[in-house]
Amino acid sequence: MDPKTIICRCSDITLEEVRQAISDGYTTFDEIKRVLRTGMGSCQGRTCMPLILREISVMTGIPQEDLNPGRKRPPVNAVSLGAIAEGEDHDYES
Numbered sequence: 001m002d003p004k005t006i007i008c009r010c011s012d013i014t015l016e017e018v019r020q021a022i023s024d025g026y027t028t029f030d031e032i033k034r035v036l037r038t039g040m041g042s043c044q045g046r047t048c049m050p051l052i053l054r055e056i057s058v059m060t061g062i063p064q065e066d067l068n069p070g071r072k073r074p075p076v077n078a079v080s081l082g083a084i085a086e087g088e089d090h091d092y093e094s
Contacts, residue, residue, distance in 0.1 A: 007055075008048035010041020018052055022059045029053060029070035039070070 003016035013036050026032050029039065029052055038052060039045030049069060057064040 007051050008036070008038040008041065010043055010048075011037050013038050013048070015055070018055050019059065022056055027056055027060050027062075028068060029056070030068075032056075033070060045070070 001015055003014065003019070005015045007013055007015050007018050017036060018032065018038070021032050021035050026035055029045075029049060032052055033039045033045075038048050053064055053067050053069060056062070056067055
């Protein structure tokens with residue numbers, strides 16, 4: 001695969017960048033997510049996570065089924081941009 005291939009389309013992260021992060025010692029999806037912001041776009045890692053886990057497996061020799069796919073942290077409460085712009089105060093505890 002061409003090193004310039006985009007792995008994370010949401011953040012425009014290339015295979016080369018992912019491989020460099022793994023070479024630098026980041027060997028979990030969560031670590032790569034923190035460094036490169038992969039999996040934080042609109043797809044929430046549905047596209048890039050399997051590709052990154054495969055690269056981690058290939059480069060570290062750890063079987064892919066033994067790798068931790070990372071934590072998923074979906075938003076707890078949706079807030080409209082209009083509410084943020086207007087500075088409305090809402091009780092989201094209910």
